[in-house]
Amino acid sequence: MSTVPDELQYSAEHEWIATTADPSVVRVGITDFAQDALGEVVYVEHPEVGATVAAGDVVGEVESTKSVSDIYAPVAGEIVTVNSDLDANPGSVNTDPYAAGWLFEVKLAESSGLDALLTAEDYRNQVG
Template sequence: MAAEDFKVVDGLYYTKEHLWVKVDGDDATIGVTDYGQHQLGDVVYVELPEVGSEVEAGDKIASVESVKAAIDIYSPLTGKILSINEDLKEDPSLVNVDPYGDGWIAEIQMSDPNELEDLMTADDYRAYIQEVESEEEV
C-alpha cells in the first residue's frame, strides 16, 4: 500500500511510533494510527494502563499484541491516566477496525501541554509515513 492509502486525521497530533493524540482542553486521548495498525496486522490482545497512574512522556503505558508482532506503547505526554478503553479487553480488533474512534487506548490529563510541540501535525505525519514507506521499498 502507498502512504496516501492510509487514513490520517487532520487536527490530531502524531508520533513517529505511529500513535495519534486528540486534545480536548487538558485531556488527551491516545491511540494507534491507521498506518500503525496496518503494520501490526490483526490485533489479538491489548494490555491497558492502570487508571489513576502518573506517567512521564516516554513511559510504557500499554502493550499491543497482533498475529505479526507485540509492541509496547509509550506515552507521548506526561500526565495522569484518566480512563482506558475497556472495550479493547473484549474486542482488541477495534484497534484495526476503527483506529481513530472505538479503537482508542487511553485518555491522559496532561500536566505539560507544551509537550504537544514535540509531536507531528497531520501533514508532518503524512510526510513521515511516505518517507518510511519509500525506505522500505529500497
C-alpha cells in the first residue's frame, strides 16, 4: 500500500503539494504511488526557474528504467526553485518521495487552482 500523508494535497496526475514557510509558495513532488509505478528513477528534467505555468501544464519529465513520464504543474504560478540535488541523486524520488525527493516550488498565482486539488482521502480513493 502506498503512503499518502494526510497533510498534503494531491493532483489527479499523482503530484503532491505541500505548504512552505512562505504561504504564497508550495512545494511539489510525485507521490509514493507514482514513484512505485515508475520504477527506479534515473533522471529528472526540471522546469525552468522563472517560468509561469498554468495548472495542468507539462513542466518536466521523470525518466526511470521503465519509462519516461511527464511532470505536470498541479497549480498555476511561477516556478521559483527546483531541487537540484536530484541531478546527482535522482533516486531520492524513490527512496524519499515526500522529503528529499521533492521536485520544485511554485509561487502561487492569484487563481492558482489550489482549491481544486484532492485531499489525501480523495487521492487514496483514486488510486485504490
